[in-house]
Amino acid sequence: MQKKITLIIICILLLPLIANAGESAAENTTYSLEQCISIALEKHQSLRASAGAIKANESKVGQAKANYYPQLNLSTSYDRIGPYAPAGTTPDSYDKYSAGINLGMTLFDFGKTATQVEIQSLSVNASRADYDNVRDQIVLNVKNAYYNLLQTQRNLIVAVDTMQQFQQHLDQANAFFHIGTKPKFDVTKAEVDFGNARLNVLKAENAVRSAMITLKDVMGIPENADFAIVDNLGFEKSDLQLNDVLNTAYSNRPDLRSIIAKREATEKSIDLAQKGYYPTLSGSAGYGYSGTDFPLDNGWNAGATLNFPLFSGLSTKYQVDEARANLEILKANEHAVRQTIILDVKQAYLNVQDAAQQISMAEMTVLQAKENYDLAAGRYRAGVGSPIEVADATITLNNARANLNTSLYNYKMAQAALEKSIGAKP
Numbered sequence: 001m002q003k004k005i006t007l008i009i010i011c012i013l014l015l016p017l018i019a020n021a022g023e024s025a026a027e028n029t030t031y032s033l034e035q036c037i038s039i040a041l042e043k044h045q046s047l048r049a050s051a052g053a054i055k056a057n058e059s060k061v062g063q064a065k066a067n068y069y070p071q072l073n074l075s076t077s078y079d080r081i082g083p084y085a086p087a088g089t090t091p092d093s094y095d096k097y098s099a100g101i102n103l104g105m106t107l108f109d110f111g112k113t114a115t116q117v118e119i120q121s122l123s124v125n126a127s128r129a130d131y132d133n134v135r136d137q138i139v140l141n142v143k144n145a146y147y148n149l150l151q152t153q154r155n156l157i158v159a160v161d162t163m164q165q166f167q168q169h170l171d172q173a174n175a176f177f178h179i180g181t182k183p184k185f186d187v188t189k190a191e192v193d194f195g196n197a198r199l200n201v202l203k204a205e206n207a208v209r210s211a212m213i214t215l216k217d218v219m220g221i222p223e224n225a226d227f228a229i230v231d232n233l234g235f236e237k238s239d240l241q242l243n244d245v246l247n248t249a250y251s252n253r254p255d256l257r258s259i260i261a262k263r264e265a266t267e268k269s270i271d272l273a274q275k276g277y278y279p280t281l282s283g284s285a286g287y288g289y290s291g292t293d294f295p296l297d298n299g300w301n302a303g304a305t306l307n308f309p310l311f312s313g314l315s316t317k318y319q320v321d322e323a324r325a326n327l328e329i330l331k332a333n334e335h336a337v338r339q340t341i342i343l344d345v346k347q348a349y350l351n352v353q354d355a356a357q358q359i360s361m362a363e364m365t366v367l368q369a370k371e372n373y374d375l376a377a378g379r380y381r382a383g384v385g386s387p388i389e390v391a392d393a394t395i396t397l398n399n400a401r402a403n404l405n406t407s408l409y410n411y412k413m414a415q416a417a418l419e420k421s422i423g424a425k426p
Contacts, residue, residue: 030228033146036219040142043220047138050131057124064116070105075288097296100288107304110278115271122265129258136254136420138218143416145215150233151409152207155402159204162398163197169390170194172381181383189387193394233408235359238415242349245422249341252423259337263330270323276316279308341421348418355411362404369393369400 031039041047075098082093106113170190176182215229216222250256283304289296309316376393379385 030230032230033143033232036146036215036229037139037142039221040138040219041135044138044218045220046134047131050127050134054124054127054131057120057127061117061120061124064113064120067106067109067113067116070103073102073104075100075102094292096290096292097294098288098290099296100286100290102284102286102288104282104284106280106282108281110275110280112272112275112278112280115268115275119265119268119272122261122268126258126261126265129254129261132254132423133258136423140416140420141218142215144413145211145218146229147233147409147412147416149208149211149215149229150231151405152204152211153231154233154405156201156204156208158398158401158405159197159201161401162394163194163201165394165398166190166194166197166391169377169380169387169394173387176383186387189391193387193391233405233412235356235408235411237356238352238418240349240352240418242346245349245418246342246345248424249345249422250338253337253341253421254423256334256337256341259330259334263327263334266323266327266330270320270327273316273319273323276309276312276319279306281306344421345418348414348421351414352411352418355407355414358407359404359411362400362407366397366400366404369397373397 077098079096080093081096170187170193173182173186173190177184177187212226213222216224216226281304283302285300285302287298287300289298291297373393373396376385376389380387380390
């Protein structure tokens, strides 16, 4: 019977390998958490989209700087002109040709160009912070999926151990029944418990497969073969202090950095709108050819233009009003983000402390449940215990082990949430 137990366990553990025998080379690959995060940051499409937003805003900076430089244009034209002719005369049509090169440049615009460059540069800073925010969320998702897979793998081990324990109990019940010291009820009860344990093993296997699918999806490699991961679900107590993590969050949180950059850009946009009241001084020069027949006559021109806006239908005033209203919105949003940071950090910090305490209690519960199981199993082997007592002790022990796995997972996720809440990099 012991050989039967071993064979069942080996089949269960080898089932994923048998199902994917054609991809054995990929399955032998083992990834750590850091490697999974690195793959996700390389493959995830949302991060690529955020990188594209950065490049687009950097291009806008170049567009704004273009006003610092002269604009050079080459033009040429041809016209067929037919003059008005009085009645009884023949119209005299003629050709006109022209070609020229023109140079124009803004000489002074009261800082409009400089302000536009500053606004676009701040927009780049905001998009970079948004990129970091997307990156942090991807990292958190990978950690969640990674630790969840570890939890389901450990729960599978617990389920297999439970099945083995019930198999041993079934063997004992059969032996006692055959020598007449235990009734048939003990055998039937053990068979039911063993059947339920096998069902739980199947459920645990499915949970592992589902967790692997989720991990590959958040890594951006959903079509890749399954792989092994390093088990780092151990417990290392955090010694971070609340004031320290709050100060770190104010410095590092990408959503706060993004809203600050947007608020500063809006402040600059008020200055830019107000500069609409000021004149613009520009210079121009040109050289060209024109005439009705070849060779064409040549000539040049040079000059300066001062453009002073006297009245623009109050559009400048409304642009200033709009910029000020947008600034008030962003100030309110910045305040809301700061409040959210305080809430996120404090909740995450308390969750870490609570999860650490739960691990200590769960470890103690496992020890107590193991002692209770040993007593119940010993009593049954001695012929004085009941099958119900053994079944209850077995279920209690393995529920305690599963609860410990859950506590370890909760602690790791609480740590990951705290790291994201303060903007810490992996």
